[in-house]
Amino acid sequence: MENNWKFKSLQNLEKGQPIAPGYSSHLIKRCTELFNRPLNEYSIEDMRVMIGQQVGLNYLIPLALEQLKIDILSEGDYYSGDLLTVVLKVDKIFWSKNGALLTVLAGLIESNKDLLLQSNVPLSLLEGF
Known part of the structure; x- marks a missing residue:
């Protein structure tokens, strides 16, 4: 990756638009907006x-x-640990192609196991780590 990739948008980095034209749901509008926003924002x-x-x-x-290294229970708009929850739900194909990132995630989970067992993160998602 380029050194300045965090200052670019996904549109610049991925050279395209992932959202199908013609749809106008709130989620698609939000994703389109975020796709065009620099990652550092x-x-x-x-x-x-x-x-x-x-x-x-x-x-x-x-x-x-x-972010999870700073706070394993980082919170978006829903609950403590919701960022980790979506990361744990990422498709297994991604993780099979990105073993180094999976190793980092597994290490974070292992070093925070006691805290996670007392959190809102679904225990079923922690199995295997």
Whole structure:
């Protein structure tokens, strides 16, 4: 990745628009807006939304892991740990292609196991880590 990738939008980085034209739901409008916003301006909630839609994972997962290193229970708009919850729900194909990121995630979970067991993060998502 380029050194300045965090200052670019997913549209610049991925060279396209993932949203199908003609749809105008609130979620699609929000994702389109976020797709055009520089990554360094993303909030925790912005990351949660886009990762939840499986958009821009090559860029957003590293950002999310940086945030989770600071606070494993980082919170978007819903509950403590909602960022981790969407990260844990990312498609297994992504993780199979990104073993180094999976190793970081597994380490974060292992080092915060006791805290996570007392959190709102669904225990079923923690299985295997």
